[in-house]
Structure formats: C-alpha cells, structure tokens
Amino acid sequence: MLQYNEILPKRIIELDGEPYLVLSAHVFRKQQNRPVNQTKLRHLRTGKVIERSFHQNERVEEAAVEERAAVFAFQKRGEFHFHDPEDKRERFVLPESVVGEAARYLIAGMEVRLLFFEGEVITVDLPIKVDLRVVETPPNVRGNTAQGGSKPAVLESGAEVTVPLFIETGDIVRINTQTGEYVERVRKA
Numbered sequence: 001m002l003q004y005n006e007i008l009p010k011r012i013i014e015l016d017g018e019p020y021l022v023l024s025a026h027v028f029r030k031q032q033n034r035p036v037n038q039t040k041l042r043h044l045r046t047g048k049v050i051e052r053s054f055h056q057n058e059r060v061e062e063a064a065v066e067e068r069a070a071v072f073a074f075q076k077r078g079e080f081h082f083h084d085p086e087d088k089r090e091r092f093v094l095p096e097s098v099v100g101e102a103a104r105y106l107i108a109g110m111e112v113r114l115l116f117f118e119g120e121v122i123t124v125d126l127p128i129k130v131d132l133r134v135v136e137t138p139p140n141v142r143g144n145t146a147q148g149g150s151k152p153a154v155l156e157s158g159a160e161v162t163v164p165l166f167i168e169t170g171d172i173v174r175i176n177t178q179t180g181e182y183v184e185r186v187r188k189a
Helices: 094-106
Strands: 012-015 019-030 036-043 049-057 059-062 064-075 079-083 090-093 111-117 122-125 131-135 152-156 159-163 172-176 181-187
Touching: 079 094, 090 094, 094 122, 152 172, 159 172, 159 181
Parallel strands: none
Antiparallel strands: 012 019, 012 059, 019 036, 036 049, 064 079, 064 111, 079 090, 111 122, 131 152, 131 172, 152 159, 172 181
8 A cells, every 4th residue: 555645656556446657746735734645647548637636644555567578560450469579479469549659659579568457458668769760751951940940750650750950761760759759860861
C-alpha cells in the first residue's frame, strides 16, 4: 500500500480495480488544513486523464503490472503483429486501441515493452527516443533563417514531425516519443 505522499509520477496505481499511470503529483498544505497530494492520472486502458486528490489518511494499492519485451513485426488492417524477442514463431496480435499513440513511431524490428495487467496487455511502451529515417521533406529554401527555421518531414513510420531546415530526405533523426519532437540528426544521408 502506498501512502498519499508516495504517489509519485511514473508510478502505476490501482483505483477501483483499474490501472492508472501517475502523470504528475504535487503535495501541498492549505493554511491550517492537512497535506493533500493533487495528482493527474491516466487510465491505462482508455487513455482518459483525470485529476484526483489524495488526503493524508488515504492509501492506494500499487498495480501489479508485468513487463515483457516484444518485437514489432508489421501492421495490417489496424492490427499490430508482434513476436517474442527470442522466438520469432511465437507471434501475437494487438488492436490499434491498445497500441495507441505508439503506432506513430513503430517500424519493423523495433523492440518495445508490453505492460500486462491481470494477464491482459494494457499498453505498448516505446523507448523515450527512437531513430527514424526521413522519407519525405521539402527542399531547403534560402531566406530569413537568422532565428533558425523549420519544415515538416514524414518519417519511415508514417509520423509527421517538424524538423530544422538543414534536414534532408534520407537523413536519420532522433525523435522524442513522449513529446513527438525532433531531438537531433543522427546521420546525414
């Protein structure tokens, strides 16, 4: 059981039999009242974000979540096919609703972590940063670039991100999967 002040970001807790990821937590006191932990929680099955306050006398259960590695194989008709990292013959399929936002950055052969709650896959967890090839971006345009400049780019996974003007088709760029933003160029084409 977790105390009210142990409910911290990145922890997975169980409320009403459902798994929630703690996005943010702030413990504060209002004048003479007892401390309160104001949190933002994301439901791991539906993705809905809620706000909840935990008081000093409240306790919450930490969710019994199991992690397993998997390798993304391919996508077909809204279904995502994965296999076990050690045995490619052990395959399984996840619907688009479970994969969620991670689908934007998945490419064949990428290793991911699957989170299981009560024997059911609840989410696909990507690495924080992934390296992807730029497959389409407009050519560089000379002009006012004193403050930098940016342009749209389509990555090999199908995601569209904003990149600096010096990025060209064929370059490999590093993308932050949590924010969806360009981080750096890894290799020039």
